Structures are given as C-alpha cells and as structure tokens.
Amino acid sequence: MAKLTSRTQDFSEWYLDVIREADLADYAPVRGCIVVKPYGWSLYENMRDFLDRRFKDTGHSNAAFPMFIPMSFLNREAQHVKGFSPELAVVTVGGGEQLEEPLAVRPTSETIIGYMYAQWVKSYRDLPVLINAWNSVVRWEKRTRPFLRTTEFFWQEGHTAHATHEESSEEVMRMLDVYAAHARDECAVPVIKGRKSISERFAGADSTYSIEAMMGDKKALQSATSHDLGQNFARAFDIKYLDRDNTEKLCWTTSWGMSWRMLGAVIMVHGDDQGLRLPPRIAPIQAVIVPIYKNESERTAVMQAADSIFTTLKSNGIRVKLDDRDETPGFKFNDWELRGVPVRVEIGPRDVANGTVALGRRDVPGKAGKSFVPQAGLAERITTLFEEIQSGLLQQATNFRDANIREVSTYAELKEAVEDGFALAPVADDPAVDAQIKEETKATNRCFPLEQVPGEWKCIVTGKPVRERALFGKAY
C-alpha cells in the first residue's frame, strides 16, 4: 500500500507524490503557482533563517523594495530587458484605469534597486551598500514544477554596490561561498562552485557564478547564483560616487540569489522510496515520539513516560513532537518516515519497565536503523545522532555525486557520460559549443568548476587548446 511511486519507476512522479503526501505544498488555482503548506513552509523558514544568519554575519542588512517596476526601468539595460521580457507579467490597469506607464511585476529587482542606489550613493563614504531582500518574484515560465520552477517563487536577492571592482568581485565570491556552505552544512547538499559559461550567464551580468548539485536522478540543479554586474547597472542607473580624489566614479554592483528551489534540491537529493529524508538541522520536526500501548492502564503509564521524555527533549532545544493520534504504531512509523523526520523515539510498556526507548533513525530505513537505549541521557544521545545523520546524509549524497561524474576527453565519451550522470569535459567557453552540445545530447554546460586541475586539453568540439574543463549534465 505504497503511497509513493518508486524513484526508479518515475522520478518525476515520485517527486510530486512526496510533495503531496508529505504535506509540503498543494497546487494553487493559478497557473504554475503553488500553495506552500505549514509543514513545507516551516522547512523553508528553517532554511531561510540559516541563510539569513549567514547574510547578517557577512555584514548585510535586509530591506524591502516594491514588487512593481516601471517598464522603462527594465528597458534601461539592454541585455537585461532582452533576457527578461519574454517572461514578464505586466500590470496595465490600476484602480479601474489604464496606467500611463505599464508596471512589470518584478522578475528580479536589479533595476528598481539600482534606481534607489543612485539616489543613496553620493560619496565613497556611502559605500559599500550591502542589502538583501526576502521577497517573491514572478517569471512567466512555460513549464512549471513545484518548487523547481513556479510562476511566482520565493527567494532572496542580495544587491550590493562597491567602489572598486576588486571589492565587488570579492563580494561575488564571498556570497557564492555563503551559498555553498549553507547547502553543505545545513541542507547536506554537496555543491560544485563554478563560473557560468558565456551563454548561461545572467542577463546583464559580466559574469555569473553558481552552485550546482546533482539530484537523485543524476540531473543537475542550479541551486544559487552570484553575479558580477560590473558597471552595467551603475551605468544604466547612474550609480556614481565622489571619490577621495574629488572625481566622480561609477560603482561596481553585484547581485546574488537563492530560491525555494533549494527545498526541491533537499527533496531530490535525500529522498528515498519511503519519502522525505530531512537533514536534522533544517527538519521542522527533528524527533517524534510514538507511544505504544494495548490498554488503558498501559496507556497511562506509557503516556506519562512519553510526556516526560517530550519535556526533556524540548528543554534541550530539540524540535520534538509527541504523536498521540489514535492510530496504530505501524501507521505512525510510516507516516513520519514519509515526512522525513530524522529520529523516532518509540516507547512502549516494555520500555517503561526497563527505562529504555527504541530509537529509530530515518537515514537507515526499517528495523536496521532501530536500537534500544536507556532513557537516561537520551537528549544527549539524540543530539549526537543528529550530527551523525546530518553528516551521513551529506556523505551519501557526495558519494553518489562523485560516483556519477566522469572525466572525458572526447565528444563521444561526453555523449555517453551525460546519459547517466555528469561529464567533466574540456571545452572552449563559446556559445556555439554550448549550443551544439545541448542540441545533440540534451546536456547543458552547468559551469566551469572553480576548482580545476591545472592542465591543457583540446576542446572536444573545436579542438582548440583550452585550460579549463566544464561540467555537463541534463538539468532541471
């Protein structure tokens, strides 16, 4: 009586099943939009809070900007408008009257923030400006999928302005590192940091960096981006400052974002045929207590012990839930596995008598993951177990990814490799090369990883000598 399609049978269907059955999200009555339900939102909040902490720790502040952007703003940066106009939602009527100037619903906020920065920045003393915004944006996508690609999506967008390119470049890399650390340390998702190829970079950026992850079906997911905008937006919006030498100079700006797509990554990287497997650090419920009893007198004794364990765990800072629903234990075991709760505490009459509990871990399914331990010191034991599970999930994901990346040196090898994983291939950073490979293999240039083994190769398409290899894979 499985509620889920198996991953091997149909990964895409499995993904949708998990989202529904684990109560993460529901479809909204609007094309391509989803409703995030409390359990899913709680997971997003946990991820968001960790990321927000990292932003604050690197000197950034949060602020809010309008969701409506005058069309003329988007038109000011040529590449930017070219990239985004096909997916804009535009408001033409307000208060029952035709608007003089249509307003785009923000697809991203570089332009309106650039406009504001131009007013705020006058002197080198005003720099750097380090602002982040948590908001939602709208992009009219043709093909949508919960969390991975929705018409409206929630994310954060950081926007900074600096006096020199040296500073702005540092910022771009700093935030890429923040994303990679968040993915690794909190979401247990190993990522590869890299530079986007010319054809894949953000509309209006000089260069774009991303973190790329491998999902459970060996497809790639771009999980966050960090852009070096050069002086493009500073020029378009007149973001200038008076330097120490009393000359006016253009600022250098950056932008960087991570969306709730990362939540999709957590599902697809860790999930198994029983459902979600959540890393303890971000799990809405870290431990669930399942009481087991046959009759009223057993119930009284078991519930008393369960309550006491609940209080202890909670006071030790563990996000714990006591499942007192009128369901059989077996049902609850499966239910919480589906929802990805990392640790399960089972307590029955025998445990009450022995002063023990049965401890089950989600990352090791079935009875293999179960052990019987004393109630004394349970909170400490569970806290340690969280760390084991957290690092275990990361390790599993890393092993899986590394086992599915092949270094190739010919086009034929690349074609074969991307049928079942990633390929690391020497290529020229040339849109024509990207396009040809995509056309013929369906795989795209994910990035030129920052960590490169030094060497000289021949581009597998053009035969030209190259010093870098790029990661290719089929992508979401």
Place this chain on the structure above:
RNA sequence: CGGGGAAUGGCGCAGUUUGGCAGCGCGCACGGUUUGGGACCGUGAGGUCCCGGGUUCAAAUCCCGGUUCCCCGACCA
C-alpha cells in the same frame, strides 16, 4: 509555445467504445474490538463527473470552445 497523455468524493481509479439510477479501493465521521512496522467489524457522511456552450426525451459518455495537470521538446532560479 509545439507534440503526446489526462481531468469522475480528500487520494488512486472503473464507467466513456455502443448516451439510460454515479460506482470501487483507500481515506474521513461515529461505535466497538485492536495497537512493538501501514489493524478489523459494523454504521454513516461525502459528487456542479474540470469549466462554458451545443445535440438529445435523456449527456460523465456525443459535438464545439476554453482551463488545469503530467510526459517529451524550445526558455529559465
């Protein structure tokens, strides 16, 4: 936006070919027996058959138009 599939109670589906009482499993409510890996019996609630038109004595079923979802392509966080 192009090609293919689908939409029937909360979920999964049958019924559509050949028009004729809207059904099944799970879930839900209540009562009882159960409870250490998805319990069982009984009773019951729950439906604009995706939406809008049309044909017909009669439409879930046939015709026209639209919407949404899934899969495959082109665009993207």
